[in-house]
Amino acid sequence: MPVAPTRALTARPSRASKLVVHAEANEFGLAPAQPKTPYGEMLQYYLRMEPHLFRTAVDSELAKLRDEKRERRAKEETLAASSDGTELALYKRMEEVRAREVRSTLEDLMYVSILEKFLLLGVDMLPRMDGFVDPPNTNLKALTEGIHSREALELVREHLLQIMGPTASAYSTAYVKMSKFQMAQVYAASVMFGYFLRRVDQRFQLEKALGTLPLSKEDAVARLERLFAAAESVEDSDNPDSADATTVDLDSPAPTAPSLSSLDEDPATWGLRESARRAASSAGASSSGPGAASGAAGGASPLQGGGGSGKPAKGKSALRRYVESFDQNTMVETARIVSVEGAALVERQTSALLGDIKKLTAQMQEAVGDDADSMQEAMSRMARAVENDLVETVTMQVQTQRRSVLEAVAFGTFLRDVEGWVQNDYQLLTPLPPPKLPPQQGFAA
Numbered sequence: 001m002p003v004a005p006t007r008a009l010t011a012r013p014s015r016a017s018k019l020v021v022h023a024e025a026n027e028f029g030l031a032p033a034q035p036k037t038p039y040g041e042m043l044q045y046y047l048r049m050e051p052h053l054f055r056t057a058v059d060s061e062l063a064k065l066r067d068e069k070r071e072r073r074a075k076e077e078t079l080a081a082s083s084d085g086t087e088l089a090l091y092k093r094m095e096e097v098r099a100r101e102v103r104s105t106l107e108d109l110m111y112v113s114i115l116e117k118f119l120l121l122g123v124d125m126l127p128r129m130d131g132f133v134d135p136p137n138t139n140l141k142a143l144t145e146g147i148h149s150r151e152a153l154e155l156v157r158e159h160l161l162q163i164m165g166p167t168a169s170a171y172s173t174a175y176v177k178m179s180k181f182q183m184a185q186v187y188a189a190s191v192m193f194g195y196f197l198r199r200v201d202q203r204f205q206l207e208k209a210l211g212t213l214p215l216s217k218e219d220a221v222a223r224l225e226r227l228f229a230a231a232e233s234v235e236d237s238d239n240p241d242s243a244d245a246t247t248v249d250l251d252s253p254a255p256t257a258p259s260l261s262s263l264d265e266d267p268a269t270w271g272l273r274e275s276a277r278r279a280a281s282s283a284g285a286s287s288s289g290p291g292a293a294s295g296a297a298g299g300a301s302p303l304q305g306g307g308g309s310g311k312p313a314k315g316k317s318a319l320r321r322y323v324e325s326f327d328q329n330t331m332v333e334t335a336r337i338v339s340v341e342g343a344a345l346v347e348r349q350t351s352a353l354l355g356d357i358k359k360l361t362a363q364m365q366e367a368v369g370d371d372a373d374s375m376q377e378a379m380s381r382m383a384r385a386v387e388n389d390l391v392e393t394v395t396m397q398v399q400t401q402r403r404s405v406l407e408a409v410a411f412g413t414f415l416r417d418v419e420g421w422v423q424n425d426y427q428l429l430t431p432l433p434p435p436k437l438p439p440q441q442g443f444a445a
Contacts, residue, residue: 030044030047030048030115030119030125031111031115031118031125031127031349031352032125032126032127032128032349032352032353033111033348033349033351033352033353034352035108035111035112036104036107036108037101037104037105037108039061039105039108039109040105040108040109040111040112042057043057043058043061043108043109043112044112044115047112047115047116047119051119054116058109058112058113061105061109062109062422062425062426062428063426065102065105065106065426065428066426066427066428068102069102069427069428072095072098075091076088076091076092076095079091102428103340103341103344103430106341106422106428106429107341107344107345107348109422110341110342110345110415110418110419110422111345111348111349113418113421114345114411114414114415114418117414117417117418118410118414121139121142121143121146121147122139122142123138123139123142123143123407123410124136124138125407126353126403126404126407128352128353128354129180129183129353129354129394129396129404130394131393131394131395132394132395132396133394133395133396133400134396134397134400135400135403137399138403140266140267140268140402140403140406141266141267143267143403143406143407143409143410144156144267144406147410147413147414148197148201148413149201149205151201151204151317151318151319152197152198152201152319154317154319154320155197155317155319155320155323156197156406156409157267157270159190159193159405159409160267160270160271160402160405160406160409161270161271163186163189163190163405164186164271164401164402164405167398167401168270168271168398168402169271170271170398171398172268172269172397172398172399172402173397173398173399174397174398175395175396175397175398176395176396176397176398176401177386177387177393177394177395178386178393178394179360179363179364179382179385179386179391179392179393179394180354180355180360180391180392180393180394181360181361181363181364181391181392182382182386183354183394183404184350184351184353184354184355184357184360186404186405186408187350187353187354187404187405187408188346188350188408189408190404190405190406190408190409190412191346191349191350191408191409191411191412191415192335192337192346192412193408193409193412194408194409194410194411194412194413194415194416195335195337195342195346195412195413195415195416196334196335196412197409197412197413198412198413198416198417199334199335199416200319200322200323200334201319203334204318204319204322207322208318213318213322214322214325267402267406268399268402270402271402328437329437332434332435332437333434336432336434336435337432338419338429338431338432339419339423339429339430339431339432340429340430340431340432341419341429341430342415342416342419342429342432343432345415346412346415349411354394355392360391360392363390363391363392364382364385364391367381367382367385367390367391368381368382368385369381
């Protein structure tokens with residue numbers, strides 16, 4: 001996904017042009033999207049005002065929906081066995097209407113359950129974004145370390161740096177201006193990434209616990225080295241027969257060098273260290289002699305990344321190697337939303353935060369036109385449309401954009417958690433058909 005063009009601002013916009021962000025018609029300020037059903041409204045009230053009643057209310061309603069579904073299925077089977085086809089057809093039509101009502105209720109139950117997870121973290125979700133966006137600060141560590149495993153956290157960090165592009169290395173108080181269409185793309189893509197990450201990390205942790213992780217070349221070498229080291233320690237003992245028993249974990253992944261941009265640092269500074277490293281590297285290259293340059297090229301400095309990327313020189317994480325071992329079918333199956341309700345909630349949250357996606361898309365298409373000669377020309381037109389306010393835009397600090405990406409990843413992660421819980425315990429979700437893939441022809445992940 002190409003990095004959306006943004007306009008960097010060095011000064012704070014004037015008070016006259018400031019439009020303070022607010023939660024549209026949201027009495028309790030939990031999230032921008034509103035419940036669609038009376039039961040959803042009641043649950044939102046419980047969540048904010050009577051939290052001790054919330055979980056019981058959710059469980060009882062889900063159990064009720066599950067029992068009703070079983071009763072409807074039994075009645076339909078009874079009617080199908082009878083000879084009255086007219087009554088069966090009428091019943092199915094009535095059930096189609098009822099199914100839409102149940103789906104709306106189920107979506108509200110799932111959405112408010114996601115909000116509960118944010119509240120338990122002590123993190124407020126972003127309200128609707130319009131004009132100048134200036135929400136209060138929040139705890140970004142809770143949005144990262146409070147949700148993801150250590151292995152997954154590294155991929156979250158990589159996603160943030162990639163999707164924000166050069167903006168990620170700007171100072172947190174710098175301002176950026178971008179179209180709401182572009183921001184919606186970033187938010188939705190981050191929700192999908194969080195959803196995928198939770199699915200793949202759960203699978204990874206399970207296979208890791210069972211000792212069935214596929215071995216990469218690095219893992220195989222590390223496994224042999226650990227085995228040889230254990231054997232040598234026994235041989236070097238004065239009395240091998242009485243030597244202490246040593247447990248060798250052959251199935252653990254190969255160790256990777258710790259990142260110099262440690263995950264222990266505040267997520268609010270992700271990207272700044274890479275910027276400082278690139279600046280230092282550039283200054284060193286311009287002021288050093290030939291000997292110093294050749295020394296850096298020879299890998300003497302641990303800060304040098306491969307290919308001049310400015311990233312620390314380290315091996316791939318075990319989770320990344322695991323993902324890269326997927327074939328095309330496994331990758332697509334793991335990345336896709338598996339339920340109709342889950343897909344609806346992604347659209348509901350994104351639209352509530354930034355506006356109607358179809359309207360924003362039409363705005364951008366009209367501003368860019370359909371006669372651009374190249375992608376570069378199209379991106380240039382998008383940048384001019386943002387600068388001249390030809391489309392709806394948002395202006396925010398870099399730290400707010402960073403927060404929005406991490407919130408979206410968290411939303412996708414929580415969506416997968418809630419979706420799995422509802423399906424495993426109540427079997428209420430509507431399956432979303434998988435996409436049709438072309439035949440594989442020598443594809444390698």
